[in-house]
Amino acid sequence: MAGALFLGQGTARAAGIAASNKVDQQCLACHSTAGMEKELQNGEKLALHVDGAKFAKSVHSMIGCAVCHGTVTLENHPPSKTKIPGLREYSIERTKVCASCHGEVLKLYQGSIHAALVREGNPVAPICTDCHNPHTVMAKAAYDAATGAPCSKCHGSVYDAYAGSVHGKAGLECSNCHRAHDVSPATTGDQLKNACLGCHPDALAAHETWLPNAAQHFETVSCPACHAPGAKRKVDLRLYDNVTKQSVAEKEGVPQFDNWVRSAKVKGGDLDAMALYSLLREFNRDATDNKTTLRGRLELIKGIDAHRLTAKSQAIRDCAKCHQQGADAFQSVTVSIVGPDGRPVRYGAKPEVLHSIVSMDSVSGFYAIGGTRIKLLDWLLVLAVMGGIGAPIGHMTVRWLFKKYAKKISGKEDS
Ligand code: HEC
Ligand code: HEC
Ligand code: HEC
Ligand code: HEC
Ligand code: HEC
Ligand code: HEC
Ligand code: HEC
Ligand code: HEC
Ligand code: HEC
Known part of the structure; x- marks a missing residue:
């Protein structure tokens, strides 16, 4: 089954459908048990529960468990012999599988500030599965305007500020400005x-x-x-x-x-x-x-x-x-x-x-x-105020002073 990983997307899909009935159901027979978990080497707990109903509705259900979990089979576990140092290491390792079907997205992501931070060893910068639960991915539903997820999970205070803005109220997403995958640093560049x-x-x-x-x-x-x-x-x-x-x-x-x-x-x-x-x-x-x-x-x-x-x-x-x-x-x-x-x-x-x-x-x-x-501009404004021209001086004086622009401006406003 692991071989399906290296096939084209269409083939992987077909192989997934074939497997989903039998094998997936056996996997889920154990893994849909709520509260199931495993202690990792550093003491963190890996939750082993997978919601079968949500998985069935997700776009990935057609792929089947085995395509993404090639190292785990009905024959070789439980118990699992794989040593897992911690949650972050586990996520990073498992997430490598995404690249086999979403190479284009991976390429965009690798150029992002988030990926740069991950490479630097930042433990809280997002990898694919921080923004997409692989077991519940739905088509075109990554961003939730009501909660700002997935971005708000880590940028909660930004979301709170944003929600009341013209764009937040209009239902725009963070990614409309920052993009979802090739997120760049906010202050540098254009x-x-x-x-x-x-x-x-x-x-x-x-x-x-x-x-x-x-x-x-x-x-x-x-x-x-x-x-x-x-x-x-x-x-x-x-x-x-x-x-x-x-x-x-x-x-x-x-x-x-x-x-x-x-x-x-x-x-x-x-x-x-x-x-x-x-x-x-x-x-x-x-x-x-x-x-x-x-x-x-x-x-x-x-x-x-x-x-x-x-x-x-x-x-x-x-x-x-x-x-x-x-x-x-x-x-x-x-x-x-x-x-x-x-x-x-x-x-x-x-x-x-x-x-x-x-x-x-x-x-x-x-x-x-x-x-x-x-x-120079300051002084001219000060002089204008002292001259008692009053409130609209900001515009009037400057127009008068900057003859270069004055013509253009009044030309526009007159028409
Ligand atoms: C008989 C119950 C059972 C079945 C069937 C089962 N699992 Fe597991 N699974 C477990 C248990 C228990 C653990 C924890 C193992 C341990 O810590 O030794 C586990 C761990 C895992 C893990 C996390 C640890 C790791 O080694 O990566 C994954 C992923 C996993 N199973 C996927 C699957 C898949 C995919 C299937 C179907 C092919 C499956 N399981 C079938 C009980 C089961
Ligand atoms: C599209 C690929 C993909 C499919 C399909 C998939 N998984 Fe996973 N699974 C992953 C990834 C990636 C992780 C690591 C998630 C993370 O970052 O914590 C994972 C994690 C797990 C874990 C560890 C606990 C957890 O949720 O992190 C279990 C158990 C598991 N999967 C079981 C299954 C079972 C059972 C199926 C089929 C019903 C399945 N997976 C289908 C990619 C997949
Ligand atoms: C074996 C191939 C395969 C693997 C591996 C895989 N995917 Fe997918 N993914 C698909 C298919 C097929 C779809 C359905 C939509 C499509 O046709 O592109 C999909 C859809 C998605 C979507 C939703 C696209 C939309 O329409 O909005 C997201 C998000 C996604 N995958 C993320 C991931 C992540 C994250 C991983 C790694 C944990 C992963 N995928 C691994 C094949 C795969
Ligand atoms: C910082 C959060 C974030 C990370 C990290 C992330 N995504 Fe996404 N992804 C999104 C959002 C949000 C969307 C919804 C599309 C949009 O708003 O532009 C999306 C859309 C998608 C889609 C469907 C639309 C498309 O562009 O093809 C796929 C497939 C996908 N992501 C896969 C991945 C994979 C694979 C990775 C890891 C290499 C990844 N994502 C990392 C947030 C993220
Ligand atoms: C898992 C946590 C996590 C998620 C989810 C996440 N980010 Fe980030 N992001 C970070 C971290 C950590 C940084 C580093 C800077 C910081 O601490 O704010 C960062 C940095 C950024 C920056 C650059 C800030 C700068 O100073 O230039 C932008 C822009 C950004 N994220 C946008 C997004 C958007 C948009 C989303 C959703 C699509 C998102 N992030 C989702 C953790 C996350
Ligand atoms: C209308 C466009 C727009 C939208 C939508 C938007 N941002 Fe920003 N974001 C900006 C601009 C502009 C900056 C600051 C650029 C600068 O420093 O000059 C910024 C800065 C940031 C920073 C860096 C903050 C810092 O402390 O320097 C983060 C992180 C960020 N945005 C995340 C998000 C998240 C998360 C969302 C969604 C809740 C979001 N943005 C929605 C335009 C946007
Ligand atoms: C994805 C498209 C999109 C992006 C990107 C975007 N805007 Fe907007 N902007 C809108 C929409 C939609 C509205 C609300 C509709 C409206 O009221 O005109 C809006 C409203 C506004 C308004 C209020 C206009 C009014 O009539 O009161 C201002 C000002 C504005 N945007 C500035 C910006 C700035 C500055 C940025 C970059 C930091 C930006 N926009 C990025 C789509 C966008
Ligand atoms: C010096 C201050 C200033 C700067 C810098 C500025 N704006 Fe504005 N902008 C304004 C004011 C004031 C208005 C309202 C003008 C009016 O009365 O219609 C406005 C109006 C707008 C509108 C509504 C336009 C319309 O058609 O009515 C948009 C959109 C907008 N700005 C976007 C931007 C963007 C994008 C940038 C950066 C590239 C920007 N502004 C930079 C002050 C500024
Ligand atoms: C938010 C701050 C801000 C506001 C409001 C603002 N300006 Fe400016 N203005 C600047 C900055 C910064 C420069 C760039 C100065 C430079 O490059 O030397 C500038 C440059 C200029 C210049 C060009 C100066 C030169 O010598 O090249 C003119 C003329 C000017 N502003 C006029 C105005 C007028 C008239 C208004 C009101 C209608 C206005 N500005 C509003 C910040 C502002």
């Missing part, structure tokens, strides 16, 4: 922004009607920074390679950033402008000047808040929320690099680094968040 724009293809055009430089805002401000209005924001300065045009990642086995940050220079505090300057020197030591620079991105302090997206009427539209001296978002600053598993490794920096001459001068290609360009 995967999530592209997911938003995939479902909201007219978003850029809609923002251009009121937001000058909308494309630049999409580049440097994360969507939730405006669409989760209650959340706290910060600036993340990412190490960026001007030559490869990519975020800098820690080299395999060489935690350059981590080592540097741990070094005496920055012991016990946030990076100041001088420290940032020498960090960049460190990264440019063996390269042409300013190969490595910093790129700013306005984002949320807590990733979980990215799940509290509200209706558009509540989104942040007030320019002064950001373009104002001392705006909240610029009071919290981190410096980051892409870590070995693709997630960012962050370190705190003093807010002054955004304005300091030292860091401005040392960092060419800096997006100037909170720097001179924003300062």
Whole structure:
């Protein structure tokens, strides 16, 4: 019977049906006994109960027990001679069988952050059977909008935040943004922004009607920074390679950033402008000047808040929320690099680094968040307020000041 594993799916299915009546029923004669369990080497208990009725309804019933449990036969057990160290080891070992029929899914999964964590030895990162019970798999029923399963099993607090959001209420799944198998790190890369724009293809055009430089805002401000209005924001300065045009990642086995940050220079505090300057020197030591620079991105302090997206009427539209001296978002600053598993490794920096001459001068290609360009805008806004133009100044003044865009904007609104 084990041979069926290596046959095509159709053959496996036919072989499964043939076997399901006789052998499966014998297996279930014992294994449908509630409470049946086996103690493993590390003392954990493996539950041996399989719900026969649920199995009969599942898409896998046609395969038959033996295809997935080739090592266990009516002849060789019980008792079982297989030594099983613990539950996790057992799951990982048994789950290898999925690949023989779902190779495409496995390939996607292997590129995910979850798989990277499993390879690192993370004991709670999901493998196939954490999200799919192999004995009860139903067609097209993996995600349950009412409970957020299977994701909520481990990301319960994210689900709780998400359930009340525009998307949660509309019944969207976590995988609509993150995907189910090739889940990528949430903060690095453009995967999530592209997911938003995939479902909201007219978003850029809609923002251009009121937001000058909308494309630049999409580049440097994360969507939730405006669409989760209650959340706290910060600036993340990412190490960026001007030559490869990519975020800098820690080299395999060489935690350059981590080592540097741990070094005496920055012991016990946030990076100041001088420290940032020498960090960049460190990264440019063996390269042409300013190969490595910093790129700013306005984002949320807590990733979980990215799940509290509200209706558009509540989104942040007030320019002064950001373009104002001392705006909240610029009071919290981190410096980051892409870590070995693709997630960012962050370190705190003093807010002054955004304005300091030292860091401005040392960092060419800096997006100037909170720097001179924003300062200019701040001053113009302040002057406008003092001039008594009143509430709509955010829009009016800026339109007037940024002649470059003014024509475009009024052209649109007039029509
Ligand atoms: C006579 C009752 C009985 C029958 C029939 C039976 N099992 Fe078991 N099974 C057990 C018991 C008892 C254990 C625990 C064995 C031990 O710890 O020594 C077990 C353990 C297992 C395990 C977990 C441990 C391991 O070695 O992987 C699997 C999987 C399993 N059985 C599958 C099957 C399948 C598939 C069939 C049908 C081909 C089957 N069993 C038929 C009683 C039975
Ligand atoms: C599609 C493949 C597949 C089929 C079909 C299948 N199993 Fe399993 N089974 C698995 C995997 C994978 C695990 C390990 C689950 C985990 O990660 O804990 C498992 C675990 C078990 C266990 C250990 C206890 C547990 O639930 O983890 C028993 C007992 C078992 N199976 C019995 C059966 C019996 C009896 C049948 C037929 C009625 C059957 N299996 C059909 C894949 C399968
Ligand atoms: C012997 C082949 C075989 C093995 C091994 C196997 N599956 Fe399946 N699986 C199938 C078949 C056949 C279907 C029915 C749907 C189809 O035709 O693709 C299916 C369906 C599924 C579905 C539901 C697809 C849907 O329509 O939503 C999931 C989820 C799934 N399998 C997960 C697993 C997991 C997890 C494992 C490993 C524990 C596994 N499978 C092992 C053959 C297999
Ligand atoms: C983190 C949870 C998670 C893990 C891990 C996971 N899946 Fe899935 N899987 C899902 C969800 C959710 C769906 C439902 C489809 C969707 O929402 O896009 C799904 C759908 C499927 C389907 C049917 C649809 C399709 O894409 O073909 C198969 C087959 C499947 N999974 C097999 C597997 C196998 C095999 C593994 C291990 C290599 C695996 N899954 C790992 C969550 C997971
Ligand atoms: C068995 C537990 C488990 C399940 C189920 C699970 N995850 Fe995860 N996931 C983790 C762990 C552990 C991490 C590592 C980061 C952490 O601890 O939050 C992680 C990380 C992530 C990340 C990256 C976070 C970051 O910092 O960039 C995303 C996105 C994610 N999961 C989405 C999902 C989605 C979507 C599902 C359902 C389809 C899911 N997870 C199901 C355990 C799980
Ligand atoms: C509408 C799109 C969308 C949906 C749906 C969604 N997320 Fe997210 N998720 C995001 C965004 C955007 C981020 C943050 C990206 C960033 O840091 O800039 C994120 C971040 C995360 C993180 C990392 C959190 C951290 O602490 O950094 C996890 C884990 C995660 N999501 C899991 C889930 C789970 C589980 C679900 C379903 C309950 C879900 N997401 C639904 C868009 C979504
Ligand atoms: C600077 C703040 C800001 C940023 C950044 C931002 N938005 Fe918006 N967005 C808004 C505001 C304010 C509205 C409501 C405009 C209105 O009154 O119609 C809106 C409206 C929307 C709408 C509804 C559009 C419609 O057709 O009415 C969608 C969808 C949307 N945004 C998606 C996004 C996505 C996706 C991103 C990231 C790529 C993003 N937003 C970035 C502030 C922002
Ligand atoms: C799978 C498709 C899908 C993805 C991916 C998606 N959305 Fe949505 N979005 C929807 C649907 C459906 C609604 C609710 C329908 C509605 O009210 O217009 C919605 C509603 C919204 C609204 C409220 C619009 C209003 O009229 O009040 C905003 C803002 C929004 N989404 C932004 C985003 C952002 C930001 C992302 C990425 C983090 C994103 N969406 C990802 C489908 C999607
Ligand atoms: C959530 C914060 C936020 C909001 C709200 C916001 N902006 Fe911005 N804006 C930014 C950031 C960050 C940049 C990028 C600064 C840079 O690259 O130097 C930027 C850039 C700009 C630029 C380009 C500056 C340059 O020199 O390239 C203009 C013009 C601008 N914003 C105008 C506005 C106007 C007008 C509004 C209100 C309708 C607004 N912004 C709302 C954060 C915001």
